[in-house]
Amino acid sequence: MSIKVEVKNLTKIFGKHVGRAKELIKQGKSKPEILKETGATVGVDQANFEIEDGEIFVIMGLSGSGKSTLVRMINRLIEPTDGEVLIDGENLMKMDKKKLRDVRRKKMSMVFQNFGLLPNRTIIENAEYGLEIQGVEKEERRKRAKTALEQVGITGYDDEYPDQLSGGMQQRVGLARALANDPQILLMDEAFSALDPLNRTDMQDQLLDIQESLKKTIIFISHDLNEALKLGDHIMIMRDGEVIQTGTPEDILTHPANDYVEEFIENVDRSKVLTAGNVMIRPVTINVDKAGPRLTLKRMKNNEVSTAYVVDNKRKLIGIVDANDVIGLVRHDSSDLRSVVKEDVPTTNEETPISELMDDISQTGIPFAVTNDKGQLKGIIVRGAVLGALAGNEVSEFE
Amino acid sequence: MNSIPQLPLASWIDSFVDWLVQFTGFFNAITNFIGGINNAFQWVFDIIPIWLFIILILGLTFYVNRKDQRWSLLIFEFLGLLLIWNLDFWRDMTQTLTLVLTSSLIALVIGIPLGILMAKSHIAEVILKPILDFMQTMPAFVYLIPAVALFGIGMVPGIVASVIFAMPPTVRMTNMGIREVPAELIEAADSYGSTEWQKLFKVELPIAKTSLMAGVNQSMMLSLSMVVIASMIGAMGLGTKVYFAVGRNDAGGGFAAGLAIVILAIILDRLTQSLTRDHKG
Numbered sequence: 286m287s288i289k290v291e292v293k294n295l296t297k298i299f300g301k302h303v304g305r306a307k308e309l310i311k312q313g314k315s316k317p318e319i320l321k322e323t324g325a326t327v328g329v330d331q332a333n334f335e336i337e338d339g340e341i342f343v344i345m346g347l348s349g350s351g352k353s354t355l356v357r358m359i360n361r362l363i364e365p366t367d368g369e370v371l372i373d374g375e376n377l378m379k380m381d382k383k384k385l386r387d388v389r390r391k392k393m394s395m396v397f398q399n400f401g402l403l404p405n406r407t408i409i410e411n412a413e414y415g416l417e418i419q420g421v422e423k424e425e426r427r428k429r430a431k432t433a434l435e436q437v438g439i440t441g442y443d444d445e446y447p448d449q450l451s452g453g454m455q456q457r458v459g460l461a462r463a464l465a466n467d468p469q470i471l472l473m474d475e476a477f478s479a480l481d482p483l484n485r486t487d488m489q490d491q492l493l494d495i496q497e498s499l500k501k502t503i504i505f506i507s508h509d510l511n512e513a514l515k516l517g518d519h520i521m522i523m524r525d526g527e528v529i530q531t532g533t534p535e536d537i538l539t540h541p542a543n544d545y546v547e548e549f550i551e552n553v554d555r556s557k558v559l560t561a562g563n564v565m566i567r568p569v570t571i572n573v574d575k576a577g578p579r580l581t582l583k584r585m586k587n588n589e590v591s592t593a594y595v596v597d598n599k600r601k602l603i604g605i606v607d608a609n610d611v612i613g614l615v616r617h618d619s620s621d622l623r624s625v626v627k628e629d630v631p632t633t634n635e636e637t638p639i640s641e642l643m644d645d646i647s648q649t650g651i652p653f654a655v656t657n658d659k660g661q662l663k664g665i666i667v668r669g670a671v672l673g674a675l676a677g678n679e680v681s682e683f684e
Numbered sequence: 685m686n687s688i689p690q691l692p693l694a695s696w697i698d699s700f701v702d703w704l705v706q707f708t709g710f711f712n713a714i715t716n717f718i719g720g721i722n723n724a725f726q727w728v729f730d731i732i733p734i735w736l737f738i739i740l741i742l743g744l745t746f747y748v749n750r751k752d753q754r755w756s757l758l759i760f761e762f763l764g765l766l767l768i769w770n771l772d773f774w775r776d777m778t779q780t781l782t783l784v785l786t787s788s789l790i791a792l793v794i795g796i797p798l799g800i801l802m803a804k805s806h807i808a809e810v811i812l813k814p815i816l817d818f819m820q821t822m823p824a825f826v827y828l829i830p831a832v833a834l835f836g837i838g839m840v841p842g843i844v845a846s847v848i849f850a851m852p853p854t855v856r857m858t859n860m861g862i863r864e865v866p867a868e869l870i871e872a873a874d875s876y877g878s879t880e881w882q883k884l885f886k887v888e889l890p891i892a893k894t895s896l897m898a899g900v901n902q903s904m905m906l907s908l909s910m911v912v913i914a915s916m917i918g919a920m921g922l923g924t925k926v927y928f929a930v931g932r933n934d935a936g937g938g939f940a941a942g943l944a945i946v947i948l949a950i951i952l953d954r955l956t957q958s959l960t961r962d963h964k965g
């Protein structure tokens with residue numbers, strides 16, 4: 286494997302008395318000490334690491350540990366106080382404005398926590414932004430933007446505006462905008478943190494899918510260790526601007542460098558008790574107040590399922606219907622969908638630990654419906670998804 | 685108190701204005717330029733028959749509100765313009781409109797770039813802020829005196845005084861609009877390798893548009909509020925009617941002309957506001 290990005294002694298100090306703070310940092314003083322002595326905030330403290338070509342490199346740390354600052358120095362959105370960033374061996378710090386712009390246009394793209402889509406532009410116009418500013422012909426850039434949108438599964442929304450899409454879809458557009466440039470490096474700053482758990486899992490899976498074929502070098506920031514373990518080929522843990530440990534997920538879990546990292550892992554140990562909310566997937570639902578048997582059948586066909594979940598206008602779960610029963614209704618020209626709804630569906634809520642459901646699910650194979658306290662359907666749990674989630678979670682006790 | 689001599693502030697300013705007056709050529713050129721814009725507007729307004737003018741305004745209103753039609757506004761405009769015609773204020777109204785449009789146009793052409801500069805440069809902001817405060821709070825009458833000294837009497841000094849008085853909101857709101865563009869969007873623009881100009885035209889200005897247009901709207905209303913004052917130095921229009929009515933103690937005539945100004949103000953205000961609303965157009 287070749288080295289794609291190399292970071293040497295990268296340092297950022299915010300505020301006044303930067304020169305003095307720089308000396309103190311070299312003497313090995315810590316962030317709180319320097320803040321007290323000079324009033325300057327250490328964003329990143331002499332970070333050193335290497336990122337291999339084609340890997341997902343996850344940076345983790347508590348809030349304020351310098352993750353965003355670090356990633357923004359890699360494309361020089363934040364100008365480093367000291368140190369070097371080498372991309373393919375080329376020193377980013379030595380580049381003039383024009384050369385830097387060129388690197389940003391061709392080599393790396395960024396995906397933002399709150400999507401960073403331009404509200405006055407349509408989806409397709411957002412996706413082609415990077416190409417547009419490079420001066421790519423309209424027809425050509427439309428084509429490439431469309432391909433990128435297809436890659437992330439957004440089709441048919443070209444002329445909508447960002448605020449008409451859900452968060453998950455907006456972030457897909459954000460990702461498409463990054464992919465449209467066909468960059469070698471993707472910088473993703475908590476790109477999935479603003480999404481709800483379902484969308485988040487979807488997006489993680491999709492990123493892994495895309496990565497499978499595109500083999501980008503991805504620098505991914507996260508504060509969620511589960512996410513880091515799932516995505517990362519290497520994980521780097523930061524505290525107070527300092528790099529505490531870099532290694533494979535395995536390394537980090539088995540040889541935590543110090544108490545801080547250990548505490549981090551313990552946190553995941555507790556959260557590794559997966560809950561229903563973590564592994565549920567989106568069911569095919571039918572609104573009984575709106576849909577009749579024919580529409581129901583069509584939706585089941587489109588989604589290739591033989592059972593569908595029936596809810597009312599308020600998304601309250603009523604039960605499930607079987608395709609055969611619905612076909613029966615259609616034959617007899619009946620429109621009373623309710624008459625074939627089976628109401629005895631196993632249900633649970635989002636907080637239930639998976640371990641409690643495991644037995645039932647693996648024995649009967651019947652999915653659980655996940656509802657909230659109002660009885661509204663939030664998702665369903667199927668056997669495959671549970672096993673998948675457990676397999677992806679390397680520290681799982683079920684392994 | 686008396687031991688401290690009084691500062692000769694007034695005479696300093698006088699000598700400054702006197703000093704400026706020697707650049708007659710320069711000020712003549714400006715006068716001709718502004719006069720040219722003004723005359724062009726007036727020429728167009730004079731050439732259009734009144735009935736066609738009314739139709740055009742109604743059509744424009746209809747067009748800018750095409751997504752969310754406002755019938756009451758259309759009816760108001762129709763009746764209001766008919767009233768102005770009926771009261772025989774039509775030419776005065778177009779003169780006032782010309783004055784407002786010319787000074788708004790100049791305020792916009794100077795104000796928007798200044799606002800951008802102010803948003804981009806801390807130094808520019810520190811320098812411009814007090815100047816803007818000064819421009820806006822100094823009683824507008826005061827501008828008339830040097831305006832006459834430098835630009836003579838007539839439309840042009842009226843326009844100059846209006847521009848000075850009316851420009852600050854455009855500058856301020858442009859500055860504010862650009863500064864309030866979310867940091868993430870600026871980062872997005874930069875991280876994809878936009879040049880400064882691309883960032884300005886593709887991200888900052890479109891996002892600041894609502895705020896910017898609100899500034900233009902305010903500037904327009906302020907320049908309209910200047911028309912009576914400007915009439916004192918010979919800027920013709922509805923303001924002149926009001927000014928003369930004051931001189932003749934003619935309450936009826938004064939109110940009639942005042943009402944015409946109000947009608948014009950409402951039409952201009954609603955039209956520019958609709959332009960603001962119509963984003964994503």
Ligand SMILES: Nc1ncnc2c1ncn2[C@@H]1O[C@H](COP(=O)(O)OP(=O)(O)OP(=O)(O)O)[C@@H](O)[C@H]1O
Pocket residue numbers: 299300326327328329346347348349350351352353354355508
């Ligand atoms: N523009 C700035 N001016 C001054 N201090 C800053 C600036 N940006 C960041 N900092 C400081 O630098 C440190 C690192 O911030 P950074 O945003 O990189 O943390 P983070 O790890 O991304 O945190 P989070 O998880 O909350 O996003 C913090 O102490 C922060 O207060």
Ligand SMILES: [Mg+2]
Pocket residue numbers: 352353354474475
């Ligand atoms: Mg951050």
